[in-house]
Amino acid sequence: MPSRELDVALYGATGYTGRLIAEDLADQEAEFAIAGRSRERLADVASELEADPEIVVASVDDDEELEQMASRADAVASAAGPFNDLGPPVMNAALREGTHFVDTTGEQGYLRWASEQDERAREAGVTVVNATGFDVVPSDLSAYLAAHALDDPTSVDIALATNSRLSDGTQRTMAASTGDWWEFEDGRFQDAVPGRHMRSFSYPDREDPSTGVFIPWGDCATAPRSTGADNVRTFFVLDRDRARKYNLLWPVQWLVTKIPGLDRLLASRAPEGRGGPSEEEREASWFSILAEAETPDGQTARAIVEGSDPYGLTGAATSRMALALARGEGNGPGVLTPTQAFGPERVPKLVPEFIDEARVIEP
Ligand SMILES: NC(=O)c1ccc[n+]([C@@H]2O[C@H](COP(=O)([O-])OP(=O)(O)OC[C@H]3O[C@@H](n4cnc5c(N)ncnc54)[C@H](OP(=O)(O)O)[C@@H]3O)[C@@H](O)[C@H]2O)c1
Numbered sequence: 001m002p003s004r005e006l007d008v009a010l011y012g013a014t015g016y017t018g019r020l021i022a023e024d025l026a027d028q029e030a031e032f033a034i035a036g037r038s039r040e041r042l043a044d045v046a047s048e049l050e051a052d053p054e055i056v057v058a059s060v061d062d063d064e065e066l067e068q069m070a071s072r073a074d075a076v077a078s079a080a081g082p083f084n085d086l087g088p089p090v091m092n093a094a095l096r097e098g099t100h101f102v103d104t105t106g107e108q109g110y111l112r113w114a115s116e117q118d119e120r121a122r123e124a125g126v127t128v129v130n131a132t133g134f135d136v137v138p139s140d141l142s143a144y145l146a147a148h149a150l151d152d153p154t155s156v157d158i159a160l161a162t163n164s165r166l167s168d169g170t171q172r173t174m175a176a177s178t179g180d181w182w183e184f185e186d187g188r189f190q191d192a193v194p195g196r197h198m199r200s201f202s203y204p205d206r207e208d209p210s211t212g213v214f215i216p217w218g219d220c221a222t223a224p225r226s227t228g229a230d231n232v233r234t235f236f237v238l239d240r241d242r243a244r245k246y247n248l249l250w251p252v253q254w255l256v257t258k259i260p261g262l263d264r265l266l267a268s269r270a271p272e273g274r275g276g277p278s279e280e281e282r283e284a285s286w287f288s289i290l291a292e293a294e295t296p297d298g299q300t301a302r303a304i305v306e307g308s309d310p311y312g313l314t315g316a317a318t319s320r321m322a323l324a325l326a327r328g329e330g331n332g333p334g335v336l337t338p339t340q341a342f343g344p345e346r347v348p349k350l351v352p353e354f355i356d357e358a359r360v361i362e363p
Pocket of ligand 1: 011014059131168
């Protein structure tokens, strides 16, 4: 693809995460545009950047405006969520214009839809890498490393431990996707509910096992592709008493989520702003992700990915993966997971400030 006038068009630049991506694009000295629905809010963002990005106003309801934005860039990056609603129009515009695409989603329903666009992406000659944030860059890497240490693993369990709090936008997105929950079981997507599974994980350098309780994380929709496993589950590490409570309450949770309109009700009660962890909170935040793969005859392999500042990681990974695609450096075309797109050695090198360690744990 010949190079276009912009490296990256960033849609949703006015949000908490969009600003982090824009700051990194400026640090990388990219030629980029910031895009969204409000010229005034985009101008505010531009005034705070150490760069002079072009401002592009495009409504998510206007295909022509989105196509025009996508046609001028080598890659589109989107941080406009919830993605179940706002993701498809932006990704579709990129596919129609032959433009590479990345986004910060973690929503399983949208990720499932996006992976079904693989043939369209191949025909268009573009690489799509969804979920270039904390969900799923380090967990995808961890799952990939564990799975590829074995021949033909059939199951992968991923444990996520972090002390980071959630941005307002992430809380709204999670509320809006209530009930749209999946796990990958026996080679297909099955209805899932938080808390349904509980198990312990042996982290290296920790004396006691850690307790993980099932949460429907993006990897249930992406790791089947990066690992080839027929069973993928994701767990959040909690103290044992809390984990047990969630686990005991899962049938109640399952019944409650069947109430029609609950997703809209919860979304309307989520925080309204565009805030998130402060710089100090981000500096003090860490993550540790353990993946365990298993073959049918009981062989297991574990891998760990550790680092800091999940939201900083999201901003930098999204900016740098978009730029790498713009330079023609992805393993595309097609709809790929982050590790499929860039390989297990390159992913930590793209964001070295945020990933300290990524390795298979020797038995
Ligand atoms: N995968 C991960 O680990 C990860 C990490 C961070 C964030 N995220 C996801 O990324 C998304 C953004 O998070 P955030 O914290 O940055 O949220 P935020 O601060 O609320 O920002 C949301 C962005 O979406 C735009 N937007 C909302 N509704 C729109 C509409 N109808 N048309 C056009 N643009 C619209 C907003 O534009 P306006 O300013 O015009 O409202 C804003 O730019 C969320 O879905 C979140 O879950 C995922």
